[in-house]
Amino acid sequence: MLKTHLKPKQTMSCDDDMFRQMETFVFMDFETTGLIANDLMDPFKSHPTPGDKNRDTERALRELIVTTPIKNLPYITEMSFVTAPRSLVLNAIEEMKQRSEDDSNGSMAVRLACNVHTRQVKPPLNEQQWKEYENKRKTVEAIKLSRGDLEDKNTFAEEWPGVLHMLQTCKKPVCIVAHNGVRFDFRVLYAELDRNDLFTDGMKIADQVYFLDSYFAFIDLEKEYHNHCKSAVQLMDFSIISQNLLTIKEEEATGPTEPQATATIVRDRTPPPKEMAPAPSVHRLTQSEPRAGAKRRLFQDQLPPDSPLNFMRSSQWSPARKRRLTSARELFVRKQDGDWRFDEGASTQYFRKKGAFRLDEMYEQLMNNKHDSHFAQDDCYALLQISICFGRDFIDYADAHSMILPY
Template sequence: MCGSKTVHIKTFVFLDFETTGLFPEEPLNPLFFHQKPGDTERNASRLLDNYISTTNPRKAPRITELSLISISRARVEGAIAEIASQYGEEESASFDAPPTCPVVKLPCNVHTRQINPELDEAAWVEYGMRKIGKNALIYSRNDLEEKNKFAVEWEGVKLFLDQLPKPVCVLAHNGIKYDFRVLHAELLRAGLLQSNPFSSDIYFVDSYLMFMDLEKEIHDDLRTLTQIVDWRLVSTSSKDPASINGHYPAPEVNREDSGFNGRNQIFRSLSTTGVDETVKITKATWLEQYSTPKKSMPQCGTSNEQAK
């Protein structure tokens, strides 16, 4: 609006749960279709409301551990600048040097609460059986039964959030489909929704959708890149001079192995490199592949013409 002042987020909070399981799958529900990257028509708030409206709180997973990590905006911006600096130094280094992942340490406040999910006997038995088969369930019944209930622990969580510099942005990966739905179900069961559990200057963001939108251009470029490569000319052997592995050789692989192909091997060998490195390796490989007099390099966008 005219005359309005932009207010920047002052604190970022990263939210994650341990729970008793997952939501029941509803494969025919259109809500569970994959979201499109860069969808300008998507309304995240309405999407969350729709998910909540189809959620039965009694069947929703229960929280067994709630963890929050808060960090100021200034520290996040400082970390971004530091990572950019480290990445620039890596770019100027020798191409023969193995790629490294920038590491930046950040001062954070960590808040964790373990919670008794208040299961009945049948649900505890089911949880125990599920825990045997899935390492993701890390807490036993004995670990959790001595903990406080969600309603008791929520007071401390709310105090933690209320004391942070505002505005606050709470981020959860795949939060709309999972974390925010779980939290809403817990607040509803505990009768805490009516007591205004969040102040008006606390906002929620699904980081999965955020990164999917931010990286749309990168994914589109990679899709184009994989489509223009003639994969029949790419070898999975590190001994082949035409191999796309370049300076990052991969182990010998049986091309006849079930479920394996050249494309899988390429992305496995490039999984430790960035997008820019991937493009560099691909270009170098093509130049090497078509550098002999017997072969010509196709013009960009003309699959049937040969370069003069």
């Protein structure tokens, strides 16, 4: 067990958990001289369980810090912090949702007036280490910055006061968000503070600073989406849906009929659950409804007419929820009798698919834009946009699951 500068673990009261609300989001990313060497103690190397109610990210981060020698951690070469007040993020969520409804095929990215703090940092490498770094840079695509880019920059210790001032002046509570942060960024930050003797009065991170690993946030939210879909599909009566669709096809061939023609089909039925829209009448599906049509365009363009997703209450879904479920068509399997079922095996494989939750992959799918990854500031912006795309679900998750930064 290594000597550390970790704070004593704090206990949170039920009242603290209930009324805690993040007021500022700080999206953080680092570029470094490499990966963590001999990282044998990482509990998340294998696939973590999506939706795990017993996962303790603070405990995991503490254990990784106390079991990893500082010499095994890389040096920071670039660090970026993009700060956004809660109100700004909430406004951007509404703007992106509207943009998605108006044009599901266009770019989803929205402009935010964020404060940005980005610095390249000169790592303390000797001549031999610089040669090794440059050789590694030729073969590792993720390492972008050259020796020439970094040699005349300030050290981490010289740049840290500026970062600290940024964190101190943010409205509290502050939530620092990093993708795969528990496995990497939060550990690397601790190592730099330790190496440079910055765990001293006046140099410590302020109180009321929380951390959140967005990787866990996204897999947990999507697991919740899968669970809702499973419940909704189990409660749907596809015989009614099929009958309505058949009637529509007949009307298209012979001309429209009065809407009451299928009214008796749904009479005296139990009201549908919250996650499931009522079985559509002929009138609903044949009449022109511009706003509703815009909201469902993403589903209609990519799914079979009787796909279960077409009959769920999706008007309040975030753009990310719609896009991720629509692209995962393997989750819904049609049975021989024409009914549908939710495929649990496909759901499990979804979370294990290589690259499914990589920042660049998610950004390109959700934003309809290319992303030039491995520059810290660009990655911060990408993470910000993806988080906004998950809407209020992300905000609520951050409020409920952010943990006090333990150092």
